[in-house]
Amino acid sequence: MNNLIVNLVLGDIASLLKIKGANNYKIRAYENAIAKIKNLDVDIKDLVDKGELTEISGIGKSLANTIQEIIFTGSCEEYDNLIKEYPPSIIPLLKVSGIGPSKVKLLYNKLNIEDLEDLKRKAELGQLTQISGIGAKTEGKILSSVNKLLDETDKLDLGEASLLSNKLKTYLDKFKDVHRIKVIGSLRRKEEIINKISLIIECRDFQVISKNIKILPIISEILEENNQKLILNSKLGVKIELIRASSSDFWNKVFWLTGTEEYNKKLKSVFSIRQGDLENKFESEKNIFNKLNIPYIIPELRSDLEILDRAREDSLPLSIKNEDIKGDLHIHSNWSDGRYTIEEMARACQNRGYEYLSICDHTHSLTIANGLDVDRLKRQWEEIDKLNEELNIRILKGAEVDILNDSLDYGDNILESLDVVIASIHSGFGDSQEDMMKRIMIALNNPYVDILGHPTGRLVLGRASYNINFEKLVHKAVETNTILEINSAPKRLDLNSHNVKLAHKLGANFIINTDAHKMKQLDNMKFGVGVARKGWLEKEDVINTLSLSDLKDFLTK
Known part of the structure; x- marks a missing residue:
């Protein structure tokens, strides 16, 4: 804080x-x-x-x-x-x-x-x-x-909101009066844009907690205050809401205040939930689902009305989990615009329990990012070879290759030599749909391109998607066996969950990458996993849940 x-x-x-x-x-x-x-x-x-x-x-x-x-x-x-x-x-x-x-x-x-x-x-x-x-x-x-x-205004992306929420929880946990805290609402659902951080707090004296949080320098205004709730404005714009709970109603409040109003309304209707069904004290949220005879619905899906029909049919997806991820194939180093060395990024991945990573630095046309020409790329390969002899994690040789107007930034002779090729657009965002689709098709039709990076180009709270025909893009990706990236950077989250769900129905393969330029950003993997969970993906739908040997087999198909 x-x-x-x-x-x-x-x-x-x-x-x-x-x-x-x-x-x-x-x-x-x-x-x-x-x-x-x-x-x-x-x-x-x-x-x-x-x-x-x-x-x-x-x-x-x-x-x-x-x-x-x-x-x-x-x-x-x-x-x-x-x-x-x-x-x-x-x-x-x-x-x-x-x-x-x-x-x-x-x-x-x-x-x-x-x-x-x-x-x-x-x-x-x-x-x-x-x-x-x-x-x-x-x-x-x-x-x-x-x-x-x-x-x-008054909105944060998921990463910024999560950071602030964690800092608030750490601050509040220091008070003896606080027994437990739980994030609820849009932040728990992993929505990409957050306008209110809501926390349920079980505590002895809510007024003591209110008094201490109101004096924090990040607080700009008190919007609502009583013995059960405190709503504040922060200097970051986003609202902060604290809701008091007792030991007997803590999980009840977590259950009802995680989902949207529309979701809760349909939940009550689909499963005939009556007032009084949840008057008991519960030891966990899963106990509530069991009591109501409802299969557990993950928080990320508690704004999805369609998922309630799947729940009624007992056919919920076996959602992918953070621990299913075995490697990150989109990482930058200080060879281009990353902050840390290849070794430092590799050790950071090793500390996270990964089997492998791929260094995919920018290519030479992206001069603003110190993109690598072919000579520098080959010198990078020499460094990777040495590190692979020393470390207990496999570093794959990759590149994030710029999609130019009529070609890719490296020739096929170089692309063929790489373990991982990510093709991405970094310019011409205002191109017509015809021109943009022509560029993307060049990448998708190239036999050496493995992954289409941040496929729609949007920035959360910053830039709309390129002008593309997304369904046509997905059909071509399926035809050419090109993997679609879920970019975990909170300012991208590209693909978003809506596009993931659509692409999944059309038969696409996915990868969840962080696009990390710093070691800390490797932790953003959880945000990409959240998008995948919201998009109904299971472990088998995401290729970086594969072991290293299976991954290599997949990439060489």
Whole structure:
């Protein structure tokens, strides 16, 4: 929680300094510190207590004092001075397309625009054209961007929400009054976008818990408070809800507050659940399913109305589990844009119990990601050969090959030499459906392409899918035996569960990869597994549940 709070405040300082027009060196110092703290594996307060904060590259004595002040007070002198000049509510304006820091400053000083809603209203009235450099066309683009941002406001992707939820649980677990905590609602269902983090808490004194969570620096507003429930707004936008439970009704509340309202309504109807059926105290949620004579439905499927018909027929999928995964075939190293060496990523996979991994760095056309030309790729193979002699995990030689306009980024002679070939699109996102499908078909028809990476190109809360005919794509993938990737990065989750379910019905094969650029990101595998579970996949549907020998056989078919 300390790391999160420090980064929130430092991030606001950096943004407000940009708007103010401060020295770029100073701004970069804050941004560098944020990046370093984000990657810390320890609580930053521990470093402060040990006097080791300045040992982090880029954090000098002055910045260390600022961080220490934030940890102990939730704020700092520089931040307090900046918000006297500019309200923090203008910071989201920096995300608006067509507006830079200097324009944000002008909009505030000349038009008194303090937040996105203000900007939307004044754009609709045509008032932005009073600002030099903003014409009617630019104003229209600004309005479109604002509407998109407002639609995304107060929402987090699954990864960000899970991180915050875990930090809240860790914080609350420290109180003696708390007996147990359980995540419920959309976060427990592994929805890709979360607007409320809901926790059930069994505790002796709910008021003590409420008092202590309300004073956390990430809390911005109290929305509802009574002896049974507390709803708060956070500075991250997402709402936080705490619901009190007793030992006798804890699992009852978990059961009913995990599913959506529509799901619960159909559940009651399909299985003729009557009021009073669940008045007993239960020792687990599975006991409730047994009491109601319903096969256990995993939390990920408790918004899926169709699954209730499968439950009635006792034909639920044998859902894939995290422990079924035997390797990760989409990992980046510092040969391209990853942070760690191949050895470090391999050892991290080994520590997770994997049998194998594949290093799939970017190819040379993706210069922004330090893509590998053929000579560098072959030198990487030499390193992999040496590591395979030393480590107790198999490193496969792979590449994430760019799909260009009319070809792949490596020739067939190189693709044929690789153990794993992932073909992905990283450019031309606005291409017509005809052009995009032509590019994808080049990849799917290539006999050496094993996997289509993040197949629709969407970014959660960021970018819509490419303009593609998804059914046609799947039919071709089935025909060519090309595996479809479920990319576990929380900002991608591509394929999503809807597309997974459709592709599964059409006979596709799947792989769940993390696309990890850092060791921590290997833990994102659970999010991809969640998508697979929501899409009704079983262990046999996912190829990286295979042993190494079976995987090699599959890839060489």
